[in-house]
Amino acid sequence: MIHIMSLASRGSLKLSGKASCASCWNWLPHVHYPFIGYCSIWRVTTFDDYYCLNYELVSVSGDRFYWCSTCKLRLTRDDAIIHWNGNHRIFRAAYVDPDVREELYEG
Amino acid sequence: MIDLNLIIGGPQGGGVESAGQVVVKAIVLKGFNVLGTREYHSNIMGAHSYYHVRFSDGIVRALRLPVESIVALDAESVLTHINDLSERGFLVYDIDTLSQDATRIASMEPSLRRRLRNTFNSLGLNPTVANAIKILEEKGVKTIGLPLKDLLKKVSAEIGAPIASIAKTVNVIGIASSLYMLGFEPEYISKALELQFGNRPKILKPNITAASIAIEYIESNYGKRPILQDGPHKGKRRMITSGNEIVAMAKIIGGLSFETFYPITPASDEAFHIEENKYIEVEGVEKDSIDKLSIVVLQTEDEISAINMAIGAALTGSRAATSTSGPGFSLMNEAISMAVEAEVPILISLWMRAGPSTGIATREGQQDLLHSIFSGHGDTPKIVIASGDHIEAFYDTLKAMNWAEEFQTPVIHLLDKYLASTITVLDEPEIDPSIVDIRRGKRVESPGDNYKRYEITEDGLSPMAPLGSTTMIVSSLEHDEYGFASEDPIDREEMMKKRIRKFETIAKSIPESEKLVLHGDIDARITIISFGSTKQAILGAIEELEKRGIKINFLQFRILSPFPSNSALDVLSRSERIISVESNAMGQLSLLVRAHTGVNIEYSIRKLNARPLYDIDIVYGVERIIKDNVKSVVVSSGS
Numbered sequence: 031m032i033h034i035m036s037l038a039s040r041g042s043l044k045l046s047g048k049a050s051c052a053s054c055w056n057w058l059p060h061v062h063y064p065f066i067g068y069c070s071i072w073r074v075t076t077f078d079d080y081y082c083l084n085y086e087l088v089s090v091s092g093d094r095f096y097w098c099s100t101c102k103l104r105l106t107r108d109d110a111i112i113h114w115n116g117n118h119r120i121f122r123a124a125y126v127d128p129d130v131r132e133e134l135y136e137g
Numbered sequence: 138m139i140d141l142n143l144i145i146g147g148p149q150g151g152g153v154e155s156a157g158q159v160v161v162k163a164i165v166l167k168g169f170n171v172l173g174t175r176e177y178h179s180n181i182m183g184a185h186s187y188y189h190v191r192f193s194d195g196i197v198r199a200l201r202l203p204v205e206s207i208v209a210l211d212a213e214s215v216l217t218h219i220n221d222l223s224e225r226g227f228l229v230y231d232i233d234t235l236s237q238d239a240t241r242i243a244s245m246e247p248s249l250r251r252r253l254r255n256t257f258n259s260l261g262l263n264p265t266v267a268n269a270i271k272i273l274e275e276k277g278v279k280t281i282g283l284p285l286k287d288l289l290k291k292v293s294a295e296i297g298a299p300i301a302s303i304a305k306t307v308n309v310i311g312i313a314s315s316l317y318m319l320g321f322e323p324e325y326i327s328k329a330l331e332l333q334f335g336n337r338p339k340i341l342k343p344n345i346t347a348a349s350i351a352i353e354y355i356e357s358n359y360g361k362r363p364i365l366q367d368g369p370h371k372g373k374r375r376m377i378t379s380g381n382e383i384v385a386m387a388k389i390i391g392g393l394s395f396e397t398f399y400p401i402t403p404a405s406d407e408a409f410h411i412e413e414n415k416y417i418e419v420e421g422v423e424k425d426s427i428d429k430l431s432i433v434v435l436q437t438e439d440e441i442s443a444i445n446m447a448i449g450a451a452l453t454g455s456r457a458a459t460s461t462s463g464p465g466f467s468l469m470n471e472a473i474s475m476a477v478e479a480e481v482p483i484l485i486s487l488w489m490r491a492g493p494s495t496g497i498a499t500r501e502g503q504q505d506l507l508h509s510i511f512s513g514h515g516d517t518p519k520i521v522i523a524s525g526d527h528i529e530a531f532y533d534t535l536k537a538m539n540w541a542e543e544f545q546t547p548v549i550h551l552l553d554k555y556l557a558s559t560i561t562v563l564d565e566p567e568i569d570p571s572i573v574d575i576r577r578g579k580r581v582e583s584p585g586d587n588y589k590r591y592e593i594t595e596d597g598l599s600p601m602a603p604l605g606s607t608t609m610i611v612s613s614l615e616h617d618e619y620g621f622a623s624e625d626p627i628d629r630e631e632m633m634k635k636r637i638r639k640f641e642t643i644a645k646s647i648p649e650s651e652k653l654v655l656h657g658d659i660d661a662r663i664t665i666i667s668f669g670s671t672k673q674a675i676l677g678a679i680e681e682l683e684k685r686g687i688k689i690n691f692l693q694f695r696i697l698s699p700f701p702s703n704s705a706l707d708v709l710s711r712s713e714r715i716i717s718v719e720s721n722a723m724g725q726l727s728l729l730v731r732a733h734t735g736v737n738i739e740y741s742i743r744k745l746n747a748r749p750l751y752d753i754d755i756v757y758g759v760e761r762i763i764k765d766n767v768k769s770v771v772v773s774s775g776s
Contacts, residue, residue: 061183062151062211065233065286066304075301077286101243102183127150127304 052078055086058125064099068125075125088121090114097124139169139194139368141319142204144221145312146187146214148244149178152308153210155333157188158560160312161377163321163329164192165562168371172197174559174749176776179402179498184244185213187776194368197561198677199752202774206319208311212237212266213245216253217776219269227279229314230266233286239264281359283314288354292347302339306347313348314355320365323352376563380556383527383568384486385410387534388458389432390570393484395450395457397435397443402499403557404460404488408434440465444472448481452611454580454603456538458484463492463505466512473547474513475613477636480591480599482541482548482578486534489553489669491747500747501555503669503720507728509549510698516633518640520544520647521698523551525672527561528568529695535573536651543578544643545601551697553720555749556670582606589618593631597639644699652701655708657690663759664712666738668694668726670750671718677752682759689759694726702733709736716740716762720750741769748775 051057051067057076059067065078072082090096096110097103100118114120145160147153154175161173171192178184191200203223209215212234222228239245239253240263250264257264260272270280288310292303313326326348334341355362378386385407388396398408412434433450437443443459450457461469466487476483487509491502509521520540524530533550541548581588584602590609592599599618602609610620615632617623657679665675675691682689692708694701709715709730717727717738722745727738742758744750754772761770 060304062148063304063307066289066300068301075299075304077290077300098243100241103243 049085049087050079050081051076052119053088054081054084055088055122056084057121058097058123059099059119059121061102061124061126064119066125070122090120095123097121099124139192139365141193141206142189142191142201143206143208143315143319144187144189144204144218145208145210145308145315146185146218147210147308147311148213149184149186151186151210152305153177153186153188156208156210156308156312157190159309159326159329159333160188160190160316161560161562162332163316163325164190164368165375165377166325166328166332166371167321167365168368168373169194170197170368170370170562172200172559172561174200174555176748177499179495179500185211185217187214187218192368198680199674200749201751201753206315208315209234210307210311212239213242215266215269216242216264217245217249219253219273221776222273222276222278224277227281227315227318228270228273229281229283229311229318230270231285232282233284235265235267235270235282237266281314281318281355283310283351283354285310288347288350291350292343295350296343296346298343303343303347305340306343309344309347310351313351317352317355317362318359320362322364323349326352370562370564374565376565376568377560378527378563379406379558379560380527380530380552381406381488381558382410383531384534384550384552385414386568387531387570388484388538389414391535391538391573392456392575393432393458393538394455395433395435395447397437397446397450397457397459398461399437399440399443399465401440401462401465403490403554404462404465404486406557407460407486407488408436440468441472444469444476444483444485447483448472448476448479451481451483451541452479452604456542456577457482458486458538460486460488462488462490463502463508464495466505466508470512470514473519474515474517476547477513477517477519478515478613478615479611480545480601480636480639481611482545482601484534484537484541484548484550486550486552488557489551491554497747499554501553501670501720501749502747503553503671504722504725506551506668506697506721506725507723509551510729512549516636518636519546519698520548520643520696521551522548522696523669523694524556525669525693525695527556527559527563529672530556531568532573533695535570535575539573539576540643540647542580543576543598544639544646545578545598546639546643551669553670559749584609590620591616591618591632591635593618593635595638596642597635597637598642599635640699647696647699649701649704652694652696653704653708654693654695655690656693658688659690659708659711661688661690662713663687663689663763664709664715665689665691665718665755665759666694666709666715666726666730667691667718668697671720674750674752675718675755678755678759681752681756685756685760687759687763697726697729700729700733705730706734706736709734714740714762716742716759718742718750718755718758720744739768743769743771744773745771746773746775751775 164171169192173190177186205226209230253264262268415432447457447459489505491497491500537548581600614622758770
C-alpha cells in the first residue's frame, strides 16, 4: 500500500507547507516538467505537492552531485551551494523520462 | 481560403516532436495540405525546441510567420515566440509559469535573455510570462491559460494510471486545446493519436483521455468552438513523409543493397528509416527468402569507414550508398578522390546543416555546395545534384543511383536539414517509382581472362565486372587499363583523358531539362537563381509578388556538376536583374555561375541565421532590392 496523499486531502495533519515532494530529498523532479517527479522510496512518480511520512528536507551537505532544477544542470557540491544561495531549486538528482531519448539529436 | 500557421514550443525532449506529428496527422485527416518542421537545439535536452506547422486547403509551399496559434509547454516558449504571434491569434500556456522570468530561465540563450530584458525594461516591465501575456493581450491576442498540473491530475484520476504514464501527456493537453480552438472536432484529434500511438495501447489511452479532458476544459471555460470546414482532401489515401523518409523510400525502391552511415544530424534518420523498412515483400518470392533481399544498413565507427565500406560494397556489384552531413563529408574527402580514381559507383546523400565546423548542428544551412563540387583532391569530377523539395528528393535519389552506376562515379546528392525534418503530405500519384527505371550501365558478370577494368573507350566508360569474377586490381593508384599501378607518362595521360571524357559523356547524357528548370514567365525581367530547398519558398514568393504587380521568374539549378553553362547563360542573358537567393554567406551559387558563365550576379538575398527561408523573406528582400535599390539583403526571420 502506498501512503501518498495530496496536500489537499491531508485533512488535519499539520505538516509544514513546504513538506511535500517538492522539497523532499527522496524525490527526483522530472527534467522538463518539474511538477512531476520520481519518489526513490516508493518508486512511483508523483506530483510535487504530494507528501508522505518519509519526507526528508532536501539539503546540500555531502560531497556528491546535485541537480539544479532551475538551471537543469548537474552540479558538484560547491556549485550546488552557490545555486542554493541563489534560491534555485536543488535536488539530489533528476528523473529522466526514458522516452526522452526519442527526441534527441545524434551529433 | 484556409491558411493557418501554428507553433508548439517546449523543452527539447519534452514531447514537442510527437506533438507536432500528431498535429500534422490531424490536419491531414481533416483534408488539408500541410507542412510541418521541427526546430531543435543542438544540446542533449532541455533547451527550447519547437514545431512549426502551416496548413491550407491550397498548396502549402513554405512556412510563414506570424502564426495564428502558439502552444507553449513552458515559460521559455512563451517568451521566445512573443513576436511570432499574429494579432488575431491565440496563445495556449501553462498558468503555473506566469511568475517565471526570462532572466532566470537557464536554458534560454543568454543573448535572447538580454534582448527580452531590454525590450521589457523599455516598457517598464520585467521579462516575465505574466508581462508577456499582458503585452500580447494588449495587441489583441487571445490567451488561454491551462492549469496543466490540475489537468494532469484529472487524467491520472480518470484512468487510474500511474503518474509516470500520464506525465507524457502534457504535450497532448496543449495541442488538443489548440486544435479544438482552431475548430477541429475531437474525433480528428483522437484519430491522429491512434495513428501516432496505435501500436502502443498503454500510451494511447492516457493520451486520448488527456485530449478529451483538455477539450472539456476549453469548452467549459471558453465555450464551444465553431467547427472548421473540412479540407478538400478529406477521405483520400495520402502519404505523410519527411525528407529523410522519402529519400530512404527511394533507396529501398531503387534497389539499394548496402547503406552505411555514422550518426549525424540531420542525416541519420534516413538510414534508420531504411533499417526499419528493409524487409520488403516481393511478388513471387517466398517470405522465408525475404531476408536475402533485405538491405544491409551498417553503422560504422566513423565517416571514413562509412564511405570506404560503401566503396567496397559497390566494387562487389552491390548498389551502395552512404549518408552524412557536412562534418562527416569532410572526413570522406580522401575516399571520394579514390572513388573518382578507381571509378566506383557510390551515392553520397549529403544533408547540409549550418556550418562551418560543427556550427549549429541541428539548424538549416546551404553551405556545402562548393565543398561538394570540389571535394576530393586531384582532378575529381563528379555529379552533384540538389533537390528542391520532397518529390524531387525522391526521384533524384532514384536517378542518382542510376547515374552512379551508369557513369561509374560518385554522385553527391545535396539535401539539407530543412528538407530532412520537414513533414509534408503527398498524393500517391506524385510518387511513382516506375517513372525511373533501374539502370546499371556497362556491367559484365563473366569478363573472361583478359578483362580490362579500365579499358580505354570513346565515351570514357569501361565495362565493370564485380570483384571476384576474374583477376582484377582496383586501387587508389594511377593505373593502366588492367588496373595495375603505373607511373608511365602515356598511361597517366590516357587515364586522365579517359576520366575527363567520361565527365563529358555525363554532361551530354543528362538532359538539360534535368539540369535546370525555369519557373515562371520566360519574359520576366527579374530572375531569381537558387538551388536546393529554397525552391518552394521562392515559388510562394513569386506568387505573392505577382499579386503585388512584380513579375519574376526563377532559374532553379538542379545539377550543379557538370554545370549547365549554356542553358544557364541562355536564360540569364535575357534578364535585366538577377537575384541569388541562398542560405549561405559567400553566395556559393553566384560564384559558380560567374565561374561557368561569366555572368556577375549583382543582387542577393541571404539567410544566415540558420533558420528556414520563408516566402515572406524573399518577398521582403525583392521589394527592398527594387524599391530601395539595395544590392544585398540579409533576411532574419525565425526564432
